[in-house]
Amino acid sequence: MVTISSLPLVDFKSDLRSAKGTIRKRVLAFRLFRVAALILLDATSLILAWRFAAFYKTLSELPWTVQTPFELLILTVELGMIAFQGLYNVRIYHCNYRRLITTVSLSNLFLLLIAFFYESNLYISRSTFLLFWLLSLAFICTARFLVDAVTRKLCKLGVIRYSVFLITDAEEKESSIKLIEKENCYNLLGVTEASSLDRHNREGMLEFLYNQDIFEVFVSWNAIKKRLYISWYFLSAGITLRILPVEREVVPSKSILWMIGEVPCLTIPAPIIAGSDFWVKRCFDVFCTIILLLLLSPLYLIIALLIKLDSPGPIFFRQNRIGLHCKQFTIWKFRTMNTNAEKLLETLEAKNEIKDGILFKLKDDPRITRIGKFLRLYSLDELPQLFNVLLGEMSLVGPRPHSIRDVKRFQKNHYIRQEVLPGITGLWQVSGRSNIDNFEDGVKLDITYIENWSLWLDLKILLKTVKVVLQKTGAY
Known part of the structure; x- marks a missing residue:
């Protein structure tokens, strides 16, 4: 048996937003070689399939069948979709032929549509594309089968261990x-x-x-x-x-x-939003945020004016929060409290309504201003966080970022929620908002969101957020 209790502590750091972030450097060379070999084989198979199909094409000489740029388009579309489906995954050592056949077939259909719109007034050889589809499937699957067979043989010989x-x-x-x-x-x-x-x-x-x-x-x-x-x-x-x-x-x-x-x-996949999922979510955030900022700019001016007229102090409240990978960033909100709110927090700790004391919630918080109470009722104080989203510090949907005071009280399993970008709204917020009085229940909702993330889930949470805000559910 191996004894490990006496070994010292090590801090492992990685950027989980990147698909390569968790790949150990010591095995990176081997895995990159395998991916490069698969890409090269797939590219060779596709070019051979297209040239064989073009050789037996109809008598019509069309630009998209003889020009090199179309071959580059084939490689871009086909290899891109194969990669998107995870068929170059360095952690999977056997090919998923069913997914490969489906991906190549869809790619060929997409290329046929491109060819149609590229030369919409000319005849498109359907036989050329049909033959290319069959040959590309045959060549790519054969190449992958040979790679799997050689890998298995090398394993049996003890070459690959x-x-x-x-x-x-x-x-x-x-x-x-x-x-x-x-x-x-x-x-x-x-x-x-x-x-x-x-x-x-x-x-x-x-x-x-x-x-x-x-x-x-x-x-x-x-x-x-x-x-x-x-x-x-x-x-x-x-x-x-x-x-x-x-x-x-x-x-x-x-x-x-x-x-x-x-x-x-x-x-069991780790509950993180990484690789292509991260960038799909990021593009969605940027697109929606730009539209919201344009539509809500008049509302920003009105709220700023009301805050100035209601109480002395700045328009915005800024605070250091803990975000992705426990890195600090400055969150922006419309100010809803008196300027000495942070100093008064210690005197109010005994009245905290969160049972485990990790977060601080108080229904009738004396620090909140008159206009601040209205802004919180409809969550309008959160609107400046759209700028945090634009800067890449937050997402529209995700676990809420907490203050340094709160994170210091986290247990170790709570830090899973810090492996994705924090959000303006989330599953916790649309499931009761401030009515959830136990931090553990909120963490379970955050983990549920991360495990089941999809763009459709983000849309549903955003739409439900509007409903919850208008109904003032659990707000204070």
């Missing part, structure tokens, strides 16, 4: 080792007990794995309790967690199933 580690209970140790060795592509460097995942051992465990150049860890199902949190914890250190199965267990939603021989295992 992935260094892995096993964490398991004593009673499951032998069966877990046999299961890993059956795949014949892993180099099992060590085994330790489930206690290595305890809170006081966890940091030392990660440092040990890092120093041993291990980037995949197998864990038996019964050895891991807080599965979602532990999966995030390992991923943030650049280590993939593989969970070995047991019979009759209900697996979490969105788990990724994969095989060791004939036995299905799973990986």
Whole structure:
């Protein structure tokens, strides 16, 4: 057994907004080589398929069948869609042929539409595109099959070996080792007990794995309790967690199933919005924010004037909040309190209505001004945060950013919500707003949002936010 309790603490830092952010540098070269090889094979297959199809084309000589720029367009569209579908994922070592066939077929349909609009007055050879579609499927699938076959052969010969580690209970140790060795592509460097995942051992465990150049860890199902949190914890250190199965267990939603021989295992995706998801969400935020700023600019002027007339002090309230990856940023709001509000906070702590004391909420807060109460009632004080969204410090939808005072009181599992951009509104806000008096309940809602994120979910939350604000549900 490996003892890790005496190992020192290590701080692992990575940018989870990037699809490459959690890939360990020590294995990056191998994975980049694999991706480059797949892209090169796919590009070669597509060009060969197009040229064979063009060679047997009809007698019509059309620009889009003979010009090089159209071949570049083919590569851009086809490879782009293959990449978007995750078929160059460096963590997946076997091709998903069903998804590949669907992606290539849709790409060919899109190219046919482009060709039609490019030469709308000329005859488009349907036979050319039909032949290209069939040949591209045949060539790409054959190339991927050969890559998989060569990879499996190299694994059996021991040329390719992935260094892995096993964490398991004593009673499951032998069966877990046999299961890993059956795949014949892993180099099992060590085994330790489930206690290595305890809170006081966890940091030392990660440092040990890092120093041993291990980037995949197998864990038996019964050895891991807080599965979602532990999966995030390992991923943030650049280590993939593989969970070995047991019979009759209900697996979490969105788990990724994969095989060791004939036995299905799973990986629980960490609750983060990363890679292409991040940039889709970011583009949506910027587009909507620009429109909202243009439409709401007169309202900004009216609110600023009312604040000035109501009480002395600045129009805006600025405060340091904790955002993505626990980095500080300055949040902007319309001022709703007296200028000495921060100083009075300590005297009001005893009246806090949040049960666990992490956040501070007080229904009849004496620090709030007259116009401030109205602004809070309809959440108009949050409007300046659109500038935070434009600067990339916030998103329209996400977990709310908390003050330094609040974050200092976080427990370790609360920090999962800091791995995505904070939002102006979120699932917590449309599920009761200030009526939720327990921080743990709010965190569960934040995690639910992150796990189930989609652009459609953001739209639904934004629309529900309008309804909740107009009805003044749970506002104070």
